Amino acid sequence: MVLIAVVFWLQGCDLIKRKKDEGSQTPSRKAVARVYDKYLYQDELIGLVDQSSTADDSAARITTYINSWIRKQLLISEAMKKININQAEVERKVLDYRYSLIGFEYQNYYITQHLSAKDSISDKAIETYYKAHVDNFILKQNIVQGTYIKVPKSAPRTNKVKEMLFSHKEKDQGELKSYCLSFSVAYHLSDSSWIEFDKLVVNSPIAEIPNKIQFLKTNPYYETTDGEFLYFLKVAAYQISDNISPLEFVKEDIRNILLNKRKVELARALEDEVYENAVKQQNFEIFDH
Numbered sequence: 001m002v003l004i005a006v007v008f009w010l011q012g013c014d015l016i017k018r019k020k021d022e023g024s025q026t027p028s029r030k031a032v033a034r035v036y037d038k039y040l041y042q043d044e045l046i047g048l049v050d051q052s053s054t055a056d057d058s059a060a061r062i063t064t065y066i067n068s069w070i071r072k073q074l075l076i077s078e079a080m081k082k083i084n085i086n087q088a089e090v091e092r093k094v095l096d097y098r099y100s101l102i103g104f105e106y107q108n109y110y111i112t113q114h115l116s117a118k119d120s121i122s123d124k125a126i127e128t129y130y131k132a133h134v135d136n137f138i139l140k141q142n143i144v145q146g147t148y149i150k151v152p153k154s155a156p157r158t159n160k161v162k163e164m165l166f167s168h169k170e171k172d173q174g175e176l177k178s179y180c181l182s183f184s185v186a187y188h189l190s191d192s193s194w195i196e197f198d199k200l201v202v203n204s205p206i207a208e209i210p211n212k213i214q215f216l217k218t219n220p221y222y223e224t225t226d227g228e229f230l231y232f233l234k235v236a237a238y239q240i241s242d243n244i245s246p247l248e249f250v251k252e253d254i255r256n257i258l259l260n261k262r263k264v265e266l267a268r269a270l271e272d273e274v275y276e277n278a279v280k281q282q283n284f285e286i287f288d289h
Helices: 002-018 055-082 087-114 123-132 158-166 170-183 212-218 247-280
Strands: 031-035 038-041 143-152 186-188 221-225 229-239
Touching (some): 031 055, 087 247, 143 158, 212 229
Antiparallel strands (some): 031 038, 143 186, 143 229, 221 229
16 A cells, blocks of 8 residues: 555656646657556656566566556546645655665665674574563464374375374384375474464364364374375374463574564664764755754
8 A cells, every 4th residue: 555655646746747748748759658648658668577578478567557557647637636736745755755765775785785694593592582582472373293194095005104103213204204295185294393283284174173272182193084085193292372382483483583683783773874974074964944
């Protein structure tokens, strides 16, 4: 919605600003569309398509842009008839948006250039943040460490799946993985990683169980079936919603939080650096107003 509004401001301001200049087509430029007395010129379409695009893709993109331009101009024209447009206010908003956009692009460039290996987030920093903000990491869902396999009833050796599930032999674990790759419709074999229970058992009869908390408490292993498939679930550990999340489950979230904090710090440092340099060099003045 913000982008639409900005486009509306930009084009609305442009309409006000150039209304007198575009009452007729400019002879030296080729027009590709017109709405009332406003023209869209061919040279304004430059850069809309990549050089690698096919002719059909380029034509489709240009057609889409032209149709969008027409709709926006019609809406702007209608708005100009029905409401009073404060030209100065529109231009201020356009200018603010332009400055924000340019500043945002430069901040991103600066952050990319200044983020380095030393800005990588260590496991210790993640653990420290977790302990300091542990109340912010309350589970909103049940999570499990476990193994889940869904196979067609027609799959071979289904009577061996449970045996492979409980085996700690490397050979059997490798065989189970190969079996899942060959015959399963869905599987999750990493019983050391946390995963949302509802996501793990989606599209299975287990997902329809009403009291999943009681189910997890009483079923470290569970098998079931429906008309087409067999389902095998082995739960190594579980955590119930509304309890504190294990660190491993939120580790990547915390890493992103800390990385974003570093980016904010770099953006502020950039603003301060630019401002302080400008003060030293007397690059700006504030006049009486």
